[in-house]
Amino acid sequence: MLKFLRRNFAGYAFLSPWLVGFFLLAIGPILASLYLSFTKYNVVRPPQWIGLEHYFYMFEFDDRFKKALQVTFTFVVISVPLKLIFALGVAMALDKGIRAIGWYRALFYLPSILGGSIAVAILWRQLFNYEGVVNSVLSLIGIQGPYWLADPDYALWTLIVLAVWQFGSPMLIFLAGLRAIPQDLYEAAEIDAAGPVKKFFAITVPLLAPVIFFNLVLQMIEAFKSFSGAFIISGGSGAPLDSLLFFTVYLYNEAFSFLRMGYASALAWVLLLIIALFTIVAFWTSKYWVHYENERG
Amino acid sequence: MASVTLSEVRKAYSGFAVIHGIDLEVQSGEFLVLVGPSGCGKSTLLRMIAGLEEITDGTISIADRIVNDLPASQRNLSMVFQSYALYPHMSVRKNLAFGLSNLRMPKDEIQRRVADAARILQIEELLERKPRQLSGGQKQRVAIGRAIVREPQLFLFDEPLSNLDAELRVQMRVELAGLYNRLGTTMIYVTHDQTEAMTMATRIAVLNKGNLEQIGTPYELYNAPKNLFVASFIGSPKMNLLSGKATGNKIELPGFGALAFVGAAGEMTVGVRPEHLSIGEPDGRRAEGTVTLVEYLGSEVFIYVALIDGQTLLAQAPGNASYKRGDKVHLSFRGADAHFFDSKGLRIEAPR
Ligand SMILES: Nc1ncnc2c1ncn2[C@@H]1O[C@H](COP(=O)(O)OP(=O)(O)OP(=O)(O)O)[C@@H](O)[C@H]1O
Ligand SMILES: [Mg+2]
Numbered sequence: 001m002l003k004f005l006r007r008n009f010a011g012y013a014f015l016s017p018w019l020v021g022f023f024l025l026a027i028g029p030i031l032a033s034l035y036l037s038f039t040k041y042n043v044v045r046p047p048q049w050i051g052l053e054h055y056f057y058m059f060e061f062d063d064r065f066k067k068a069l070q071v072t073f074t075f076v077v078i079s080v081p082l083k084l085i086f087a088l089g090v091a092m093a094l095d096k097g098i099r100a101i102g103w104y105r106a107l108f109y110l111p112s113i114l115g116g117s118i119a120v121a122i123l124w125r126q127l128f129n130y131e132g133v134v135n136s137v138l139s140l141i142g143i144q145g146p147y148w149l150a151d152p153d154y155a156l157w158t159l160i161v162l163a164v165w166q167f168g169s170p171m172l173i174f175l176a177g178l179r180a181i182p183q184d185l186y187e188a189a190e191i192d193a194a195g196p197v198k199k200f201f202a203i204t205v206p207l208l209a210p211v212i213f214f215n216l217v218l219q220m221i222e223a224f225k226s227f228s229g230a231f232i233i234s235g236g237s238g239a240p241l242d243s244l245l246f247f248t249v250y251l252y253n254e255a256f257s258f259l260r261m262g263y264a265s266a267l268a269w270v271l272l273l274i275i276a277l278f279t280i281v282a283f284w285t286s287k288y289w290v291h292y293e294n295e296r297g
Numbered sequence: 298m299a300s301v302t303l304s305e306v307r308k309a310y311s312g313f314a315v316i317h318g319i320d321l322e323v324q325s326g327e328f329l330v331l332v333g334p335s336g337c338g339k340s341t342l343l344r345m346i347a348g349l350e351e352i353t354d355g356t357i358s359i360a361d362r363i364v365n366d367l368p369a370s371q372r373n374l375s376m377v378f379q380s381y382a383l384y385p386h387m388s389v390r391k392n393l394a395f396g397l398s399n400l401r402m403p404k405d406e407i408q409r410r411v412a413d414a415a416r417i418l419q420i421e422e423l424l425e426r427k428p429r430q431l432s433g434g435q436k437q438r439v440a441i442g443r444a445i446v447r448e449p450q451l452f453l454f455d456e457p458l459s460n461l462d463a464e465l466r467v468q469m470r471v472e473l474a475g476l477y478n479r480l481g482t483t484m485i486y487v488t489h490d491q492t493e494a495m496t497m498a499t500r501i502a503v504l505n506k507g508n509l510e511q512i513g514t515p516y517e518l519y520n521a522p523k524n525l526f527v528a529s530f531i532g533s534p535k536m537n538l539l540s541g542k543a544t545g546n547k548i549e550l551p552g553f554g555a556l557a558f559v560g561a562a563g564e565m566t567v568g569v570r571p572e573h574l575s576i577g578e579p580d581g582r583r584a585e586g587t588v589t590l591v592e593y594l595g596s597e598v599f600i601y602v603a604l605i606d607g608q609t610l611l612a613q614a615p616g617n618a619s620y621k622r623g624d625k626v627h628l629s630f631r632g633a634d635a636h637f638f639d640s641k642g643l644r645i646e647a648p649r
Binding site: 182184185187188189190191192193194195198202203206207291 | 369
């Protein structure tokens with residue numbers, strides 16, 4: 001053991017910042033939150049063990065929890081496919097060989113860097129304000145825009161648009177995937193009398209399936225976790241009428257507005273389980289639609 | 298079956314010309330082989346015929362119909378790619394059927410054609426496999442199968458055998474020739490393999506830097522090359538080229554002395570194929586040299602001989618000839634076997 005340590009000391013020394021970070025800042029809080037989820041804890045008084053009570057309460061009585069799930073699922077189910085379709089569309093357009101492609105790539109990627117920030121969320125609030133830019137533009141063509149942010153029917157859509165606008169990183173991955181499809185397959189398909197639609201569904205989609213799958217899982221996880229946009233635009237509460245009550249926003253409220261740390265921890269673990277469940281389902285279905293080139297089958 | 302006519306066909310990539318006005322007539326039912334050094338434009342020409350590449354200028358017609366603006370799918374042709382280009386996610390059966398179902402052919406007709414092609418190419422047991430589960434030779438068969446199920450009027454091949462090992466290449470060459478005899482469809486075949494070109498072609502077209510140098514039967518190209526390029530390109534090993542000076546009634550060849558030749562005076566090149574260069578025959582015109590390298594091939598031997606002036610010539614001798622490095626030998630050839638080229642490299646028919 002001592003010998004092992006001595007021999008590998010340098011390696012572990014170099015790893016230590018990460019190891020410290022991982023155990024102190026990641027594993028520690030994760031385990032703590034698991035413990036707290038079985039307790040009543042309001043920061044002031046020490047945690048008090050109550051077993052699974054939070055979990056029972058959540059699923060049986062908590063209507064806001066159900067509302068949060070509904071809002072989050074709606075957001076995930078609509079924004080993820082839209083974003084992927086949009087990203088793929090732009091990637092295919094860029095792949096056609098546009099001049100100055102580097103500039104376009106950078107331009108389209110920019111929102112992905114900025115998009116998650118508070119500043120952009122605030123900007124978004126200005127844009128979709130009743131007297132904001134979006135409605136001004138709409139009024140130019142004679143449409144009176146709604147109260148985007150105050151109307152529960154529209155509020156979620158502003159966030160979906162914000163999410164789709166951040167299509168840059170899946171787009172870059174799609175672009176790399178498209179580049180990897182051999183050109184002569186399209187030429188063979190051309191001779192085999194396949195039109196553009198047929199080529200897309202018979203060549204592009206199946207050969208891009210691993211990349212589509214990767215993007216799908218990544219974006220799905222990101223969408224489940226998305227927080228800052230909803231938090232800022234809803235004024236921190238999920239308003240109007242809880243229509244922006246994302247799971248993460250609800251969790252934040254429980255933890256930091258009402259100081260119900262134990263319950264918030266339980267919510268966090270439920271979110272983790274939901275994400276894990278969806279990811280597992282995605283992997284399980286992928287057997288049937290994702291074709292890996294280098295896999296023996 | 299269809300004839301293919303190219304007239305004044307040009308191709309430029311963003312202003313840079315790679316095909317410089319080619320006229321070519323491929324008769325119906327012909328097996329035309331396109332050969333030429335790497336980068337001379339063989340693939341480009343083939344892809345223009347296929348409709349995969351735009352034509353910058355000129356016209357291409359297939360079966361007497363101008364196809365310049367016709368998409369590849371409507372030219373009624375099949376193409377076999379060097380990389381095979383099999384659809385990796387489809388089974389062999391689906392690879393074969395893909396084009397047919399795109400043409401909205403009835404299911405039982407598709408099934409019949411796929412079964413026929415599979416039988417001809419002996420890939421029946423492979424029909425449910427994916428391309429990654431096939432060997433190179435099997436992939437090649439599937440690629441050819443995909444071409445023949447279309448029952449097209451024209452086949453295009455772009456170096457289809459170049460990814461195979463030597464033995465398989467010979468086998469597939471024979472099979473392709475058999476297929477041609479069976480189908481009788483017009484074929485245009487790109488290769489840079491001498492043997493493929495000579496053995497399979499009804500005619501060979503030699504391309505160089507985007508120009509057509511000569512088109513003719515393998516016999517014509519071998520025995521009457523139009524110019525120096527064709528002379529040295531066709532034939533393996535290469536023709537020996539000797540530079541000499543014509544004086545009106547003879548040519549002075551360094552080493553060999555004078556060779557009777559009636560024609561214009563000036564710089565000349567005399568070409569002699571290795572099999573026409575004999576060693577040790579004592580008659581008249583002969584050059585002395587030293588053996589520098591002996592390549593034994595079994596049925597024959599290639600002997601490299603350095604002449605006194607430093608030029609190295611290659612002679613072919615029967616397999617039982619026993620020459621060694623360092624041997625002093627005499628080389629000679631018959632005037633009737635020589636090819637004559639003027640200072641521009643064009644063939645001069647020797648008056649006999
Ligand atoms: N897409 C392209 N853009 C620009 N130049 C090209 C393009 N495709 C081919 N060329 C050029 O055209 C010329 C002919 O190319 P081509 O592929 O037809 O040669 P080839 O005779 O098939 O050679 P090889 O025997 O190596 O396959 C080459 O000089 C090549 O660099
Ligand atoms: Mg080529």
